[in-house]
Amino acid sequence: MSPVNATYLGISGYLIFWLLFAIAFGLFLYRISFLVRLLRAGQKVKRFNQPWRRISHALSEVILQRCNLRSVSKGDLAGIGHAFMFWGFGLFFIGYLIFIGLSAGFGLYSHLDRSAFETVYFSILDIAGICVVVALIWAAVRRYLMRPERLKASSEAGIILSLVFFLMILHFLVEGFGYAAGDIPLFWPPVGAAFAHIIGSSGISQESAETAYRITWWLHYIVILGFMVYIPRSKHLHILGSPFSILFKSDAPKGSLDTPDIDKADNVGASRVSGFNRKQLLDLYSCTECGRCHEVCPARQSGKHLSPREQVLNLRHHLLEEGAELLKNPASGPSFIGETVSEDEIWECVTCRACQDVCPSDIEHTGRIIDIRRDLVLMEAKFPAKIKQFYKNIEENSNPWGKAWVYRSNWSGGLNIPAPSPESDINTIYWAGCLGAYYERVQRVSISLSRLLKIVGIPFMVLGQEEKCCGDAVRRTGNEYLFRQLARQNIDTFEKYHVKRIITNCPHCYNVLKNEYPHFGGHYEVVHHTQLIADLMRRGDIPAPDKQINKSLVYHDPCYLGRYNDIYANPRQILRSIPGFDLVEKSPGMENSLCCGAGGGGMWMTETGEQRISQILLNQVMAKKPDILATACPYCLTMLEDESREEAPQNSLAVMDIVEILQSALPDKTR
Numbered sequence: 001m002s003p004v005n006a007t008y009l010g011i012s013g014y015l016i017f018w019l020l021f022a023i024a025f026g027l028f029l030y031r032i033s034f035l036v037r038l039l040r041a042g043q044k045v046k047r048f049n050q051p052w053r054r055i056s057h058a059l060s061e062v063i064l065q066r067c068n069l070r071s072v073s074k075g076d077l078a079g080i081g082h083a084f085m086f087w088g089f090g091l092f093f094i095g096y097l098i099f100i101g102l103s104a105g106f107g108l109y110s111h112l113d114r115s116a117f118e119t120v121y122f123s124i125l126d127i128a129g130i131c132v133v134v135a136l137i138w139a140a141v142r143r144y145l146m147r148p149e150r151l152k153a154s155s156e157a158g159i160i161l162s163l164v165f166f167l168m169i170l171h172f173l174v175e176g177f178g179y180a181a182g183d184i185p186l187f188w189p190p191v192g193a194a195f196a197h198i199i200g201s202s203g204i205s206q207e208s209a210e211t212a213y214r215i216t217w218w219l220h221y222i223v224i225l226g227f228m229v230y231i232p233r234s235k236h237l238h239i240l241g242s243p244f245s246i247l248f249k250s251d252a253p254k255g256s257l258d259t260p261d262i263d264k265a266d267n268v269g270a271s272r273v274s275g276f277n278r279k280q281l282l283d284l285y286s287c288t289e290c291g292r293c294h295e296v297c298p299a300r301q302s303g304k305h306l307s308p309r310e311q312v313l314n315l316r317h318h319l320l321e322e323g324a325e326l327l328k329n330p331a332s333g334p335s336f337i338g339e340t341v342s343e344d345e346i347w348e349c350v351t352c353r354a355c356q357d358v359c360p361s362d363i364e365h366t367g368r369i370i371d372i373r374r375d376l377v378l379m380e381a382k383f384p385a386k387i388k389q390f391y392k393n394i395e396e397n398s399n400p401w402g403k404a405w406v407y408r409s410n411w412s413g414g415l416n417i418p419a420p421s422p423e424s425d426i427n428t429i430y431w432a433g434c435l436g437a438y439y440e441r442v443q444r445v446s447i448s449l450s451r452l453l454k455i456v457g458i459p460f461m462v463l464g465q466e467e468k469c470c471g472d473a474v475r476r477t478g479n480e481y482l483f484r485q486l487a488r489q490n491i492d493t494f495e496k497y498h499v500k501r502i503i504t505n506c507p508h509c510y511n512v513l514k515n516e517y518p519h520f521g522g523h524y525e526v527v528h529h530t531q532l533i534a535d536l537m538r539r540g541d542i543p544a545p546d547k548q549i550n551k552s553l554v555y556h557d558p559c560y561l562g563r564y565n566d567i568y569a570n571p572r573q574i575l576r577s578i579p580g581f582d583l584v585e586k587s588p589g590m591e592n593s594l595c596c597g598a599g600g601g602g603m604w605m606t607e608t609g610e611q612r613i614s615q616i617l618l619n620q621v622m623a624k625k626p627d628i629l630a631t632a633c634p635y636c637l638t639m640l641e642d643e644s645r646e647e648a649p650q651n652s653l654a655v656m657d658i659v660e661i662l663q664s665a666l667p668d669k670t671r
Helices: 013-040 051-063 078-105 116-144 155-180 190-201 206-233 235-247 278-286 292-296 308-321 323-328 343-348 354-358 365-379 385-397 433-438 440-455 472-476 480-496 507-515 529-539 569-576 599-604 613-622 634-647 658-665
Strands: 428-431 501-504 525-528 552-555 582-584 628-631 654-657
Touching: 013 078, 013 206, 013 278, 013 323, 051 235, 078 116, 078 155, 078 206, 116 155, 116 190, 155 190, 155 206, 155 235, 206 235, 235 278, 278 308, 278 365, 292 308, 292 354, 308 323, 308 365, 343 365, 354 365, 365 472, 365 480, 385 472, 385 480, 385 599, 428 440, 433 440, 433 634, 440 634, 440 658, 472 480, 472 507, 472 599, 501 507, 501 529, 507 525, 525 529, 529 569, 529 658, 552 569, 569 582, 569 658, 599 634, 613 634, 628 634, 628 658, 634 654, 654 658
Parallel strands: 428 501, 501 525, 552 582, 552 628, 628 654
Antiparallel strands: none
């Protein structure tokens, strides 16, 4: 007989069952209502397009556990354990709905008890339960005895591990006592049958077994309800938040920031939680505290204040603590800048996107930090002194150094590159960018690429004095107004000269021209020079390199080329085409490559911390003892060459752009 069918002290088991459920579910809904109302206090954001694509993506990420399994490596197998716990507990959740909800709560016990379906499903649950118990033990050992740096010691984690472990043990006991009180099965379900045989052989009476069955069943039910009440009030809120965070992730290109309506908004950016959009607030609920973002953050690695994980957790605590007051008047909530989020950590982010790429919950760290910068810059005029000078130079001369705009085309002197003309039938431009136009070391890259374009017969022009800063660093340091001014001026120039294709060697310019200018009406074919060169080599338009260069080489993946735009193969294809090169991959490499420290305005700020980010990166490179360090970004080239010169001026490491290396290996007649 079902424990719910019995009476206890004259009270119907059904009444107890549904009263307990009503109390627990009421507490659950009360908390969920509070959390949802907090989300609605944020700014609206359009994340409801293509619903079926979003749903299918979220289901594949969550149900197949791709969100966790993609982080699995030889040194970190935690994603496997998490996946097994999720799948195992997912099977138990379905079992709770069927065998507790439908069977006990809705009186279907007689239809399911000792049925073939029950035997098969309980057998599956027994196997799943063993897997979950093993995963729990592994998680406990790993978290409390062998804890990696990225994990925080947490009593809440211990509570959840204990609750789930207790649920598994109760499941086995309910099975064992239930079968011992009736007919004991021979083999299946395996754990339940084994427990029943042990209980039966102990000499316990069927009546005692029935009493123990009812006690463990009700205890099991109460723990399940307690789990439901506890989850939205604990650090494991991510169990509810993460699937929705994945569902509502941005479907814009990875390198594109949200574009606020600054003409209509009273405030731009966020210094109060009501300034965040609803997805950013949902992100605060979704953090699993896995520490992967903390581990890969270059600012954190170099001893700075910023930790993406701690920032999310501090903001979540602030949101929940101030929630009641926030709901009374969303616009008047206290600022979180200062105690909750320090100004130092806001300016230490290099926008490398490493934190977002490793996050299993698709938390959008970079956009959140840039929104805070927007508030500091546009609403409070608070930013580092060097950034103030940087803005002034851009406003006056459209380059970070404030050099006269008339010098912008000097690098191209003697190359006979056509000047722009509205009547010209040339619709391709080479975009040198600020570094390529003004910085002597990078000017050599601009010259090498321009010569290569002329050799292969690609007609192009350069805008010269009419080329302005693309605005990448301006936007990522928070000055949205100045960025839009630059973007509109450049787009007007492009329209004036009927530009259709833009070639650039700077990933930062590439990213902003390709992924962000379309928001303002600027739609062009934007090509990074590694894409162009690789394509020309595949077509045979560039002759095969014939110079034997017997040297070892490490290629560094720039953040804005790799993580932002997934361009990894083209640079390696070019380098592997050069005879004699021993291309060695550094560790970490490719999508896990460390930032050089120049992104997000880092190039123009004074770096703090225990050591420079570029110093850490150069040490990773030098561990492979290469002769040449290749890259495809003027920021990386500048940072790493300066670091190499400062750290080890006596070393023979050559820091070069890919196009310079290729040009040195081409037949003499094409150089």
